[in-house]
Amino acid sequence: MILATIQEFILTTGLMNMDMKSGIMIIVALTFLYLAIRRGFEPLLLVPIAFGMLLSNLPLTGIFEHTVTAFDVYMDPSKTETSGGLFYLFYSFNKLGIFPPLIFLGIGAMTDFGPLIANPKSLLLGAAAQLGIFTTFIGAIFLGFNAQEAASIGIIGGADGPTAIFLTTKLAPHLLGAIAVAAYSYMALVPVIQPPIMKVLTTKKERMIKMDQLRVVSQREKILFPIFVTVIVTLILPPAAALVGMLMLGNLFKESGCTARLSETASNAFINIVTILLGISVGASAQGPTFLVPETIKIIVLGVLAFAVGTAGGVLLGKVMCALSGGKINPLIGSAGVSAVPMAARVSQKVGQAENPSNFLLMHAMGPNVAGVIGSAVAAGVLLSMFGGY
Amino acid sequence: MERFADPEMIQGLSSSELVQGALITTLMGMGTTFVVLTLLWAIIAFVSNIINKSEGKPQGPTAAPTAPTASSPSAPAAAQTTSASAATGTGTELIAVIAAAIAALEGTSPNHLIIRKISRVSGNSTPWSRAGASEIIDSRKF
Numbered sequence: 001m002i003l004a005t006i007q008e009f010i011l012t013t014g015l016m017n018m019d020m021k022s023g024i025m026i027i028v029a030l031t032f033l034y035l036a037i038r039r040g041f042e043p044l045l046l047v048p049i050a051f052g053m054l055l056s057n058l059p060l061t062g063i064f065e066h067t068v069t070a071f072d073v074y075m076d077p078s079k080t081e082t083s084g085g086l087f088y089l090f091y092s093f094n095k096l097g098i099f100p101p102l103i104f105l106g107i108g109a110m111t112d113f114g115p116l117i118a119n120p121k122s123l124l125l126g127a128a129a130q131l132g133i134f135t136t137f138i139g140a141i142f143l144g145f146n147a148q149e150a151a152s153i154g155i156i157g158g159a160d161g162p163t164a165i166f167l168t169t170k171l172a173p174h175l176l177g178a179i180a181v182a183a184y185s186y187m188a189l190v191p192v193i194q195p196p197i198m199k200v201l202t203t204k205k206e207r208m209i210k211m212d213q214l215r216v217v218s219q220r221e222k223i224l225f226p227i228f229v230t231v232i233v234t235l236i237l238p239p240a241a242a243l244v245g246m247l248m249l250g251n252l253f254k255e256s257g258c259t260a261r262l263s264e265t266a267s268n269a270f271i272n273i274v275t276i277l278l279g280i281s282v283g284a285s286a287q288g289p290t291f292l293v294p295e296t297i298k299i300i301v302l303g304v305l306a307f308a309v310g311t312a313g314g315v316l317l318g319k320v321m322c323a324l325s326g327g328k329i330n331p332l333i334g335s336a337g338v339s340a341v342p343m344a345a346r347v348s349q350k351v352g353q354a355e356n357p358s359n360f361l362l363m364h365a366m367g368p369n370v371a372g373v374i375g376s377a378v379a380a381g382v383l384l385s386m387f388g389g390y
Numbered sequence: 391m392e393r394f395a396d397p398e399m400i401q402g403l404s405s406s407e408l409v410q411g412a413l414i415t416t417l418m419g420m421g422t423t424f425v426v427l428t429l430l431w432a433i434i435a436f437v438s439n440i441i442n443k444s445e446g447k448p449q450g451p452t453a454a455p456t457a458p459t460a461s462s463p464s465a466p467a468a469a470q471t472t473s474a475s476a477a478t479g480t481g482t483e484l485i486a487v488i489a490a491a492i493a494a495l496e497g498t499s500p501n502h503l504i505i506r507k508i509s510r511v512s513g514n515s516t517p518w519s520r521a522g523a524s525e526i527i528d529s530r531k532f
Contacts (some may be wrong), residue, residue, distance in 0.1 A: 220445070
């Protein structure tokens with residue numbers, strides 16, 4: 001009697017229900033935790049992601065159990081109605097496209113578009129760095145993904161986590177785990193991926209170019225900027241409204257001068273809360289049995305390609321602009337056109353300073369960097385309008 | 391293109407049709423991104439121009455006194471001599487500080503030093519300020 005009970009209990013423990021794939025994912029999660037905590041790779045994102053991954057791969061927790069509504073039961077009587085696991089409920093905010101725009105609100109409230117307004121040419125660099133998105137799209141088509149999946153994989157090259165999640169939930173929700181993990185991991189690896197490409201594509205002389213100091217931008221310009229950008233981008237690309245609109249609203253909170261409280265909340269408590277929930281749910285969506293499939297490996301390979309080509313696109317246009325401006329623009333700022341604010345700009349700064357210690361490219365690189373955020377949101381809007389609604 | 395965008399029908403496309411679809415997407419995508427951002431560039435430049443013009447007029451008299459201070463960093467950059475900088479008033483103090491710093495570095499008394507000329511090595515930032523700025527940039531983690 002007692003023996004049978006003990007036996008039954010043992011069978012209900014997670015240990016007895018462990019499978020190979022979940023085990024691998026737990027090891028991956030622990031590696032991420034190590035990278036985040038010990039090596040300092042984007043800890044603010046990677047810790048919640050890794051912990052979500054860890055918890056949802058431990059067997060029998062039901063923490064990522066999908067919601068089954070009364071309607072689902074009606075359609076398929078073999079199911080039973082359930083509200084779903086906690087992390088799945090968090091995840092539904094991604095699925096409904098709520099979290100990414102909210103993150104953008106916070107990012108907008110933290111971003112100073114001053115360097116971009118002072119040097120609007122950098123918008124072109126922000127556009128050129130989106131090249132990675134579309135070349136990866138071609139690559140993904142050839143690896144057998146359909147257009148929706150290929151678009152979601154390509155957007156990894158935008159180096160913009162929220163945009164990648166937003167687009168993927170709309171076009172190819174079944175790939176969300178892999179794409180989000182790839183996008184955020186590569187964003188953390190920007191300082192590793194970018195410098196070799198930047199050095200190969202530029203000459204020492206170009207890397208040493210010092211740029212003129214940026215002009216001072218008036219408050220009126222800073223207030224008008226978010227309003228104009230919202231109106232123009234939304235008029236041309238209505239599907240980008242949610243992302244660009246929230247980004248610019250956050251920025252207006254910051255710059256208007258009369259909404260300091262809102263701006264402070266959006267850029268602190270608010271974005272942190274959303275980041276925690278988004279991180280956990282993205283991590284939790286990477287469950288062994290659905291995550292460890294050949295597609296994931298293809299996505300991870302294509303993702304790094306997307307980053308590399310995007311960086312190259314930005315640097316190459318930077319070289320063109322350098323030549324056209326008579327050597328006044330340092331092509332290194334082009335690589336910052338992949339969004340990844342502010343890591344990519346810091347990489348430009350570091351690579352430039354390695355050649356010429358008295359060179360400060362950071363503020364010049366912030367221009368293309370924030371332009372990249374707008375650029376990848378625009379690219380996402382284009383892809384949504386082409387491939388959405390199926 | 392319609393069949394390309396439809397996940398149900400893309401399987402039936404030949405590889406040349408796939409190439410076509412992918413290339414069209416790339417051209418459309420990059421094209422639109424460039425057009426939108428170029429348009430933004432034009433409008434930002436235009437708006438900035440108007441604002442700076444309208445703000446430039448009333449600020450005319452107030453801008454004048456700031457002009458000398460703006461040009462002053464370039465003045466010491468151009469081979470600042472002791473006699474020239476003494477005229478500005480703050481120069482003597484600066485020379486005293488530099489003399490003291492050199493004396494401390496050399497381990498002698500400032501009385502043994504004769505300063506004939508002080509000139510900047512390059513730019514209008516010192517190695518100290520550069521080192522400080524890089525340190526701040528390095529210490530910031532997002």
